[in-house]
Amino acid sequence: MATISQYHAAGHAALWCGTWEPTRAVAELGAQLRAQEVEVTTPGSDPGDPPVVSTVHPAVYAWDCARGVLKLNGEVSKVADAQDPIQALNWFNGASEYSVLFLHNVHRFTDSVRVVQAIINATATFKQQQKMVVGVVPPGSALPPELDRVFVPFDHNLPTRDQLREVVKGLQCEVADLDSVVEAAAGLTRDEAENAASLSYTTRGEVQAADVTDQKAAMLKKSAGLKLEKVSETFADVGGMENLKRFCAKVIRSPRYRGVVLTGVPGTGKSRIAKALGAAAGLPVISLDVGAVFGSKVGQTEAQMRAVTAIVDAFGKCILYIAEIEKGFAGMQSSGSTDGGTTARAIGTFLTWLNDRPEGKCFVVATCNDYTKLPPEFLRAERWDAMFFVDCPIGMEISEILKIHCAANGITAKHGPPPDLTGWTGAEIATLCRTAVMLDCTLTEAAVYVPLVKKARGAEVEALRAWAKDRMVQASASVPVEVGGASRKLRTST
Secondary structure (H helix, E strand, O other): OOOOHHHHOOOOOOOEEOOOOOOHHHHHHHHHHHHOEEEEEEEEOHHHOOOOEEOOOEEEEEEOOEEEEEEEEOEEEEEEEOOOHHHHHHHHOOOOHHHHEEEEEHHHHHHHHOHHHHHHHHHHHHHHHOOOEEEEOOOOOOHHHHOOOOOOOEOOOOOOHHHHHHHHHHOOOOOHHHHHHHHOOOOOOHHHHHHHHHHHHHOOOOOHHHHHHHHHHHHOOOOOOEEOOOOOOOHHOOOOOOOHHHHHHHOOOOOOOOEEEEEEEEOOOOOHHHHHHHHHHHHOEEOHHHHHOOOOOOOHHHHHHHHHHHHHHHOOOOOEEEOHHHHHHHOOOOOHHHOOOOOHHHHHHHHHHHHHHOOOOOOEEEEEOOOOHOOOHHHOOOOOOEEEEEOOOHHHHHHHHHHHEEEEHOHHHHHHHOOOOOOHHHHHHHHHHHHHHHHOOOHHHHHHHOOOOOOOOOHHHHHHHHHOOOEEEEEEOOOOOOOOOOOOOOOOOO
């Protein structure tokens, strides 16, 4: 991505800067802009004299509705009273060439047609003077359609680990494990990291990573669609799926992993495997609710999707779990006529991130129950390490899953032997055990109350199995994974 200095040198008139830290963003970006050296050619003092070439540095200003226009030059000084963007732009029209004006929270004023028109009028001439306005707004803030092509999106990233390390060290207090604390703070702003570390210190007498993680979980709820999951399950708590568990446990140790798609029968433990993988690998598990990313304003959905991926990237090594991804991204084919292309653009943003994100950072686990609603673009190679089909447990898997849920629910000999569980899902077996305890009856008696997928949606399940047979890897070790064709027939030469 181009730097703000490169956009300015290229004569861009307007940027839309999404940031959770407006003060830090303006300070860092303003310093980059002021560091530029611009050669300015002026005519000689007398006719016939050669032109004079001098070097100038861009002037940088910031406006907000409370303080007016401020000049940023190492020190901050007020240069003009302006209560709205129109007054700020009128003042900026008379500023020198190569100047830059940061407009804080300008998205709050773009419902006014006068403000929109003032921006359009002003920016039309800025590119000729290499003057630029930068809207400083929270990630996900939407533009009105009239300004959608005027502003160029530009994201200011969350702090790096080195910057977070300096924040924690700057507190000058006891830290249990600096590397662990910094890793736990990844994905937070500087202020959030400082607040979380300070609270941990005042509570414990030292900064602990677990406390920072707890604070991060609360703060992450403010982000559209993201949630930091509490992980307690392990692979031992998830019965069956040995092929899938073996594959994930090995791939997660590679510096080049990407993720897996899990499709199959509902209730077979696809969601539990993501949390168990996080516990096995010692990585945080973040869940994404795709539906919460969609907004009502033009451009809001795409901007919020970029904000989500930026936060996930800031976390570094983690598990991103997306449940029933086909529901969140359904409707791509008809997006142009139903929602103005919003779904298609959101999917495009997500797919671009899947391709371009650094390898070995975020391991994506996406589950899908209905492959017919999944855009085909999701299933191509290099976006995933593998695609698995998770079927109902068979053979010893049934006994293993039953044992797990009997222990979890306190099933004893008085509940009697189980009924025939062939074709039951893991969720149905869990419901069977829980129902038997609630009703204080035998497992066979409790089975009457358990709704079974094989009865309600048997035809759909069989169609899903037929589709996945040659397209996906079986998650169950009871179903051998076929590699290659038939054995070669050999004979000795004579």
